[in-house]
Amino acid sequence: MISESKLKILTESAKYDVSCSSSGSKRKNGGGIGNGYAAGCCHSFTPDGRCISLLKILMSNDCVFNCKYCMSRADADVPRVSATPEEICELTIDFYKRNYIEGLFLSSAVHKSPDYTMEQLLLTVKKLRTEYGFYGYIHLKGIPHAHESLVREAAKYADRMSYNIELPSEKSLKLLAPQKSRESLLLPMEQLRREKVAFQEEKHKGHFLPAGQTTQMIVGASPEKDGQIIRLTQSLYRTFGLKRVYYSSYVPVVRDPLLPDMPTGELREHRLYQADWLLRFYGFDAEELLEEDGDLSLEFDPKCAWALRNLHLFPVEVNKAPVEVLLRVPGIGARSAYKIAEARKYASLTFETLAKMRVVLKRARHFITAGGKFYGSENSAAVRGMLSSGVRTPVQMSMFADGQNALLSDFETARSALTGEL
Amino acid sequence: MIYFYDGSKDAFLTAFLLAYNDGDATLTSGSAQLSIGSQTVFVQADFSRARRAEKRLLAIDKGSMRDLSVLLRSGDGDRDMVALDYFKFLAKTGRPVREMLAEDCVLAAAECMRRVGNEVHRFHGFVRFMETGCGALYAPISPDNDICDLLVPHFRARLPGFPFVIHDVKRKKAAVYDGEHTFLAPLDRAEIVLSAGEEKWQALWRDYYDGVNIPSRKRLKQMRGYMPVRYWKFMPEKKG
Structure with a gap:
């Protein structure tokens, strides 16, 4: 059994990774323990407020890389x-069978060398699948x-692999994560994309990343604008x-002259997620x-701004x-749009x-009529006023960091911050 | 007229036929406020009448009995009336009404069923098994709706090698998987002998739970929104 202190250190260092989703895999139980959900x-x-x-x-x-943040x-x-x-493996199995977790998210610092680290990760997931008979979800970090x-x-x-793109531009990456290059992150992503397509075309038995790939970037440690970030996304x-x-x-966990002292507003992160959702589910282009x-x-x-x-x-x-x-x-x-489309087949909606x-x-x-009736305001200035979140400029935001936190602690906003739903 | 019934499917269907043309019907499987002069009937399940109602409803909507089964599991106080109004409307309309969300009775039924379904999904995550001395898993739960048997297929599919018991301590019943078959049994109190490692794994899980939290971002309200306090009772990470 892993020791309490070891577990604590290895968890504390992994917790700033945001990705926690366990969706997208339908892996069937093949006689051992677990399946995909x-x-x-x-x-x-x-x-x-985050989920486990x-x-x-x-x-x-134990890392040989020296990323500033x-x-x-x-x-x-x-x-x-x-x-x-x-x-x-043992920890995963024993947590899983008690229904504490949906699977394993395994990452690592670059220990000794990238190849050695990747070998260790590979050895672990292979062991977990073959020796321990684990069919639950596995998210594996790729080592550049x-x-x-x-x-x-x-x-x-x-089930899923991810290479963290870390920073939104090559320049910032060079500055803050000197041992990681753009190629070391993008080439494996492209390799996996290509191989997954080939795997699907050849209808191989087995699995090849059924839940695909994801990535993560830190926002606010470097000067890129949201426009660049959304276009990159x-x-x-x-x-x-x-x-x-x-x-x-x-979040500043390390002090460095190249890094800002203040944490980035979580409202900015929330707005990026909202825009991300518009790209994926609402048919918007970054340019719009x-x-x-x-x-x-x-x-x-x-969406409101648009x-x-x-x-x-x-x-x-x-x-x-x-x-x-x-x-x-x-x-x-999306849910409301679907409900409206269903219900209006049977009755005119008011x-x-x-x-x-x-x-x-x-x-x-302010943007719809129902049965020809309009209950919004005709005055566009009034509409702006009514829909405003009250947060005006970035300057004001950093001055009143508490006020902005108060905004997010409102349950509805906080929930949508987490799910990204608009 | 006030119709009392025992909450079972057949008694509901029998009462449904009796109350069908009673515009003033109150249907309940719990208690009801009696006003002066109100008439009451205690409806017993009538097998042949129930089959007649079932056949008729199924002819209109293939999914109607599935809806009924979900509605009758609801822990909402008004679920009997919600179900009665929904099925009356279904029978009067003569075709599936599921998507007619502009109708009050359809919307109420949809919301009621949604709450049951949501709780099933929540409990896929919130059930906490303990390992017993013999290797079987035991999980006490206390859900709002009567769902313990609905949880079984999920856990059976992922833990085929582990016999388990999901014990609804509120309704005093248990869904059991013995490694081969699943069944539902009345169970008041369970005497559990924990395995040797169980306490240690629970402690390790608590360590993990504490370690993965980011203390500088305190969002207690959000945590409770997702994981209401009433569910904490059987979660090791929220005890002690």
Whole structure:
């Protein structure tokens, strides 16, 4: 059994990784323990409001790389430990069978060398699958600069792999994570994309990353604008077919002259997730949302901001508008758009029926008519005022950091911050 | 008229036929406020009448009995009336009404079923097994809705080699998987002998739970929104 202190160190160092989803894999139980749960499943929630779905842990925090922002960087004076593959496997199995977790999220510091680390990770997941008979979810971090044959082999055992892009531009990457290069992150992503396509075409038996790839970048440690970040995100989705791009707002765990002293506002992270959702589920293009050198509005959510810039397209009639148009109405999410499309087949919808169906009308009423009736305000300045979140400029935000936290502690906002739902 | 019934499917269907043309019907499997002059009937399940109602409802909507089964599991106080209104509307309309969300009775039924379904999904995550001395797994739960047997297929599929018991301590019943078959049994109190390692694994899980939290981001309200306090009773990470 892994020791308490080792578990604590390896967890503490892994917890800033944002990705925790366990969705996308339908792996069947083949006689051992576990299976995939395509919808994903949260098993617990911590006092920071995040969910625990996977056992998120490092193989080792003993790193030869020296990324400035990382608490496990080579220069840091912290206790170094490494777990054995057996310790990780045993922990996973015993947590899993008690239904504490949905699977394993295994990452590692670059211990000794990239190839050695990747070998250890591969050895662990292979052992877990073959010797321990584990069929549950495995998310494996890719180690940059590891040999491509190790990456290919690992993909046969993991449900999802991720290479963290870390920072939104090559320049910042060079500055803050000097040993990681753009190629060392993007080439394996491209390799996995290519090999997954080939695997699917040849209809091989077995699995090859059924839940695909994701990535993560730190926002606010470097000067890139939201416009660049959203464009990068869009190209990652389109070029590499990623399932998710995660953003982690910068939290200073290390002091360095190259890094900001203040944490990045979580509202910025929230707005990025909202924009990310618009790209993936609402048919928006990055170009519609903001300029390349611009930031997302903190005052309005990105869909609302877009609608306010395009008032000539509104109001739309809920009983007639196609679903794609409904999806672009501020306040109407995918679920509401679907409910409206179903219900209007049987009866003409009024504001009263929309309210009963729990379609949130606070924002939407300014952009729709129901049965020809309009209950919003004609005055666009008044609409702006009513829809404003009250947060005006970035300057004000950093001055009143507490006020902004108070905003997110409101349950609805906080929930949508987590799920990214608009 | 007030119709009392025992909450079972057949008694519901029997009462449904009796109350079908009673515009003033109150149907309940719990208690009801009696007003002066109110008439009451205690409806017993009538097998042949229940089959007649079932056949008729199934002819209208193939999914109707599945809906009924879900509605009758609900822990909501008004679920009997919600179900009665829904099935009356279904029978009067003569075709599936599931998507007619602009109708009050359909919406109420949909919400009620959604709450049951949501709780099943939540418990796929929130069930906490303990390992007993003989290797079988035991999990006490206390859900809002009567769902313990609905949880079995999920755990059976992922833990085929582990016999387990999911014990609804509120309703005093247990869903059991003995390694081969699953069944539902009444169970008041269970005497459990824990395995040698159980306490240690629970402690390790608590360590993990504490370690993975980011203390500088305190969002207690959000945590409780996702994982309501009433579910904490049987979670090692929230005890002690």
